[in-house]
Amino acid sequence: MTKPATREQIIETADRLFYQQGFNHTSFSDIAAQLNISRGNFYYHFQTKDDILQSVIEARLEKTREMLKRWEEEASTPKARIKKYMQILNTNWDKIQYYGCPVGTLCTELAKLNHASLPEANRLFTLFRNWLREQFIQLGCEENADELAMQVLAWSQGVATLANAFADKKFAQQEVRKMCNWLDNYNK
Amino acid sequence: MTKPATREQIIETADRLFYQQGFNHTSFSDIAAQLNISRGNFYYHFQTKDDILQSVIEARLEKTREMLKRWEEEASTPKARIKKYMQILNTNWDKIQYYGCPVGTLCTELAKLNHASLPEANRLFTLFRNWLREQFIQLGCEENADELAMQVLAWSQGVATLANAFADKKFAQQEVRKMCNWLDNYNK
DNA sequence: AATTTGCTAGGACAATCGTCCTAATAAGTG
DNA sequence: CACTTATTAGGACGATTGTCCTAGCAAATT
Numbered sequence: 564m565t566k567p568a569t570r571e572q573i574i575e576t577a578d579r580l581f582y583q584q585g586f587n588h589t590s591f592s593d594i595a596a597q598l599n600i601s602r603g604n605f606y607y608h609f610q611t612k613d614d615i616l617q618s619v620i621e622a623r624l625e626k627t628r629e630m631l632k633r634w635e636e637e638a639s640t641p642k643a644r645i646k647k648y649m650q651i652l653n654t655n656w657d658k659i660q661y662y663g664c665p666v667g668t669l670c671t672e673l674a675k676l677n678h679a680s681l682p683e684a685n686r687l688f689t690l691f692r693n694w695l696r697e698q699f700i701q702l703g704c705e706e707n708a709d710e711l712a713m714q715v716l717a718w719s720q721g722v723a724t725l726a727n728a729f730a731d732k733k734f735a736q737q738e739v740r741k742m743c744n745w746l747d748n749y750n751k
Numbered sequence: 752m753t754k755p756a757t758r759e760q761i762i763e764t765a766d767r768l769f770y771q772q773g774f775n776h777t778s779f780s781d782i783a784a785q786l787n788i789s790r791g792n793f794y795y796h797f798q799t800k801d802d803i804l805q806s807v808i809e810a811r812l813e814k815t816r817e818m819l820k821r822w823e824e825e826a827s828t829p830k831a832r833i834k835k836y837m838q839i840l841n842t843n844w845d846k847i848q849y850y851g852c853p854v855g856t857l858c859t860e861l862a863k864l865n866h867a868s869l870p871e872a873n874r875l876f877t878l879f880r881n882w883l884r885e886q887f888i889q890l891g892c893e894e895n896a897d898e899l900a901m902q903v904l905a906w907s908q909g910v911a912t913l914a915n916a917f918a919d920k921k922f923a924q925q926e927v928r929k930m931c932n933w934l935d936n937y938n939k
Numbered sequence: 940a941a942t943t944t945g946c947t948a949g950g951a952c953a954a955t956c957g958t959c960c961t962a963a964t965a966a967g968t969g
Numbered sequence: 970c971a972c973t974t975a976t977t978a979g980g981a982c983g984a985t986t987g988t989c990c991t992a993g994c995a996a997a998t999t
Contacts, residue, residue, distance in 0.1 A: 569976080585863040587776050590956065601978040606959060608976095663859050670916045671856050674849070675773040685916050713913060713922060721909030725901060728858045728873050734901060757946080778986065789948040794989060796946095945996075955986070966975070 570608045572598055578619045582658075582665050585672055586616055613680065620683045623665070627687060631694050641701040642746055645715065648695065649742050652722060652735050660730055664723040666691070692716055702750055718742060758796045760786055766807045770846075770853050773860055774804055801868065808871045811853070815875060819882050829889040830934055833903065836883065837930050840910060840923050848918055852911040854879070880904055890938055906930060 576597045580589040591612065595602045609615050634647040652659060662668065666687045673681040695712035704711055718738075726735040764785050768777040779800065783790045797803045826832040840847060850856065854875045861869040883900035892899055906926075914923040 583863065585775070585860065587773070588864060591958090592955080601980095602957095603959080603961095603979060604977055605957095610958090612957060662863060667912050667916075668859050668863065671851050671859060671912065672773065674851065674915055675771065675856065676776055688913070688916050710925075714926075717909030717913045717926065718905070719909070720912040721905030721907070724855050724859065724908040724912065725876070725905045727862055728855075728876050737898075738902075738905065779988090780985080789950095790987095791949060791989080791991095792947050793987095798988090800987065940999100942999075943997085945994105947994075948992090950990090952989075953987100956984080957982105958984105959982080960980090962977105962979090964975100964977070966973105968973075969971085 569598075569600065569604075573605070573608060573615065574618050574622050577615050578622060581616070581619055581669065583662050586669070586678075587672065587676060613678075616678075616680050617683065620669075620680060620687070623687060624690065627690050631690070641698040645695065645698050645702075645746055646743055648691070648715065649719065649739055649746070652719060652726070652739050656726075656732060656735060659723055659726060659735075660732065661727070663727040664720060667720045667723060688716065704750060715742070757786075757788065757792075761793070761796060761803065762806050762810050765803050766810060769804070769807055769857065771850050774857070774866075775860065775864060801866075804866075804868050805871065808857075808868060808875070811875060812878065815878050819878070829886040833883065833886050833890075833934055834931055836879070836903065837907070837927055837934070840907065840914070840927050844914075844920060844923060847911055847914060847923075848920065849915070851915040852908060855908045855911060876904065892938060903930070 573594060576594050577589070580593055580597070584593070591602050591605055594615075595605070605615075609618070634644050638644040638647055658665075666684075670681065670684045670688065673684050692709070692712050695715055696708045699708035699711045702708075722735055722738045726732070761782060764782050765777070768781055768785070772781070779790050779793055782803075783793070793803075797806070822832050822835040826835055846853075854872075858869065858872045858876065861872050880897070880900050883903055884896045887896035887899045890896075910923055910926045914920070
């Protein structure tokens with residue numbers, strides 16, 4: 564009994580297209596064309612377009628959790644882990660340059676659409692926020708750990724938005740460097 | 752010969768709806784319904800929807816230029832002027848809470864749509880960037896004036912994005928306070 | 940009053956949207 | 970093999986999209 568891969572392929576392709584083109588601007592036809600499947604076939608796997616979005620968000624949440632877990636294995640100190648987050652701007656530059664931050668742009672769009680899945684999408688932010696806060700707590704900043712987490716989060720969002728607008732890689736790299744330096748000198 | 756106000760009303764309403772709902776998600780019908788005019792009437796004033804967007808961007812550019820000029824009149828020192836910019840997050844909080852930053856969200860959306868007017872929209876960013884840079888130059892930071900301008904710009908974008916996602920007014924206020932303090936202590 | 944011009948309402952147009960139905964095929968089970 | 974289930978293709982559906990045409994009203998000018 565081989566599990567049908569179609570459903571996963573739809574989620575995968577929808578994930579990519581939602582990121583590249585936005586949720587509202589991506590149609591069933593777009594996804595179907597990429598997968599060479601029939602448009603009418605969607606209904607067997609998903610009831611509505613919103614259901615696809617829901618699955619995409621869940622998939623992103625899961626992938627993010629795995630990534631954060633991987634970072635904890637790869638980096639032994641809290642500072643090194645936080646830097647993993649900051650380095651995303653360099654690691655994923657090719658995509659960020661064209662499409663911005665996957666989390667920020669999705670939440671922004673769903674907010675404007677007044678979409679029912681907005682709270683679910685915002686959980687992506689919360690995931691990073693809690694994880695960063697935990698790292699700052701381990702760093703010995705119990706009192707303002709959440710504030711620092713929000714600061715790092717806001718920093719990355721701002722840089723991603725500007726780097727996207729100006730397509731300025733040097734700016735992004737420079738900001739990452741500055742932020743890492745700030746972290747190195749923080750708390751001694 | 753009374754100038755026809757319809758064209759200006761269309762721009763005005765489109766401006767507001769593009770901000771609240773996004774460009775792509777706002778239809779001719781939406782704008783027409785708000786103004787109680789016929790949908791077919793648009794063609795007399797604008798050839799295409801993209802033309803409306805173009806006019807909206809131009810209107811925003813003009814309004815921004817006037818605002819920056821007003822700030823220069825109202826604030827006598829460069830630091831006071833830069834603070835005017837930072838305070839926007841508090842001043843326009845009611846809107847930012849729901850719709851984010853008008854500039855950032857528009858540029859992000861047009862980037863995803865691969866829209867021809869994206870460069871025009873990005874000029875809104877450039878307007879603020881150059882103005883902030885000028886203020887930092889007057890502050891005596893000739894060498895890194897542009898870098899500082901980008902930093903302030905990125906900061907505001909990040910805070911706006913997060914404040915929108917978490918609907919957190921206290922966070923926004925706190926960040927404004929921190930940023931103003933940073934500015935006060937900068938360059939002595 | 941007659942005529943031109945500025946502006947508008949209403950609807951037609953093809954295309955596309957998300958949704959949903961049905962018939963046909965593929966896969967799995969007895 | 971027959972039979973049930975899982976999956977798919979293709980297209981119909983009503984609604985909505987941006988665009989565009991035309992007839993008619995309103996206003997200004999002659």
